[in-house]
Amino acid sequence: MENIAVHTKDIVKNFSGKHAVDGVTLSVKEGEIFGILGPNGAGKTTLLRMLATLTSISSGEAQIFGKNVATEASKIRNLIGLTGQYATVDEELTAMENLIIFSRLNGLTSSASKSRSLELLKQFSLLDAKDKAIKNFSGGMRRRLDLAVSLITKPALIFLDEPTTGLDPRTRGEMWDVIRQLVKDGSTILLTTQYLDEADQLADRIAIIDQGKIVSQGTPDELKAHLGETYFEITLGQSNQADKACAIVQKIAKKPATILPEQNKLTVKLQDTKIMTQLLVEFDHQDIPVQEFSVRKPTLDEVFLEITGK
Numbered sequence: 001m002e003n004i005a006v007h008t009k010d011i012v013k014n015f016s017g018k019h020a021v022d023g024v025t026l027s028v029k030e031g032e033i034f035g036i037l038g039p040n041g042a043g044k045t046t047l048l049r050m051l052a053t054l055t056s057i058s059s060g061e062a063q064i065f066g067k068n069v070a071t072e073a074s075k076i077r078n079l080i081g082l083t084g085q086y087a088t089v090d091e092e093l094t095a096m097e098n099l100i101i102f103s104r105l106n107g108l109t110s111s112a113s114k115s116r117s118l119e120l121l122k123q124f125s126l127l128d129a130k131d132k133a134i135k136n137f138s139g140g141m142r143r144r145l146d147l148a149v150s151l152i153t154k155p156a157l158i159f160l161d162e163p164t165t166g167l168d169p170r171t172r173g174e175m176w177d178v179i180r181q182l183v184k185d186g187s188t189i190l191l192t193t194q195y196l197d198e199a200d201q202l203a204d205r206i207a208i209i210d211q212g213k214i215v216s217q218g219t220p221d222e223l224k225a226h227l228g229e230t231y232f233e234i235t236l237g238q239s240n241q242a243d244k245a246c247a248i249v250q251k252i253a254k255k256p257a258t259i260l261p262e263q264n265k266l267t268v269k270l271q272d273t274k275i276m277t278q279l280l281v282e283f284d285h286q287d288i289p290v291q292e293f294s295v296r297k298p299t300l301d302e303v304f305l306e307i308t309g310k
């Protein structure tokens with residue numbers, strides 16, 4: 001049987017009458033990356049804070065590696081690491097000093113703190129910057145240090161709250177590699193993100209959360225297949241024929257096309273892909289030159305829009 005790292009049943013967080021998390025049920029398997037995807041205020045941080053024993057659970061149940069989050073908090077703290085959405089490191093201190101302080105707070109001896117800190121600095125390519133104050137770090141270096149701090153005790157389960165928000169694309173990619181490596185080394189990861197491509201790239205399974213509730217759950221492919229539609233994109237060869245082309249789409253596909261006028265591009269969502277050929281043939285008959293066409297599955301962005309309607 002597969003081991004379950006996190007299991008929640010109907011967990012709720014109530015802030016003075018408002019449910020920030022409103023009955024979330026999910027299971028995270030050992031060794032997977034599970035993504036919680038949702039917009040600002042969806043309840044992502046609150047959910048992680050409950051699981052990390054930083055705030056109480058108002059109702060419902062949660063277990064981590066079979067231990068009850070509400071009643072076995074100290075055991076759970078030995079099993080988890082949390083990289084918060086906002087950094088907890090001290091700006092004035094160096095990377096090495098921060099790591100040593102957090103190592104000592106985690107109960108490591110002075111010499112163990114030093115060797116673990118050096119090990120982590122090496123793992124996160126921060127060895128050259130070990131004596132630099134954090135205030136002089138770039139966003140990406142800072143995020144890597146945040147992550148390093150939460151890994152001091154080599155936790156089996158790692159919570160990452162928006163690990164790449166605010167990072168440039170290259171640095172995000174590096175962070176993704178770091179996260180994938182953690183899983184290869186045997187960790188389980190529960191991460192939150194507002195980025196659909198991040199969930200798509202990283203997560204084995206995703207729960208989409210909106211206003212405290214899970215609105216959809218599955219693998220990235222399942223979520224996309226859920227829509228069952230294929231996107232057919234046609235770029236016209238001439239800019240003045242968009243209206244005529246749209247009328248043809250309406251007639252043949254029986255649904256409107258979305259137009260990007262500045263790119264001369266029409267997009268049609270189709271259930272039945274045979275319609276694509278019919279469209280191309282009709283364009284040809286009507287002397288509408290097609291410069292380019294492509295077929296693709298919806299992006300997670302489009303899935304999200306479809307599910308939440310915003």
Ligand SMILES: Nc1ncnc2c1ncn2[C@@H]1O[C@H](COP(=O)(O)OP(=O)(O)OP(=O)(O)O)[C@@H](O)[C@H]1O
Nearest residue numbers: 015020038039040041042043044045046047085194
């Ligand atoms: N300590 C608190 N007291 C009262 N309300 C809170 C508290 N913390 C969060 N909330 C509210 O709970 C809701 C969910 O907040 P949360 O921070 O969990 O969202 P989030 O999904 O992490 O958003 P973001 O993407 O902006 O980080 C919000 O409406 C927020 O205002």
Ligand SMILES: [Mg+2]
Nearest residue numbers: 044045046085
């Ligand atoms: Mg948050």
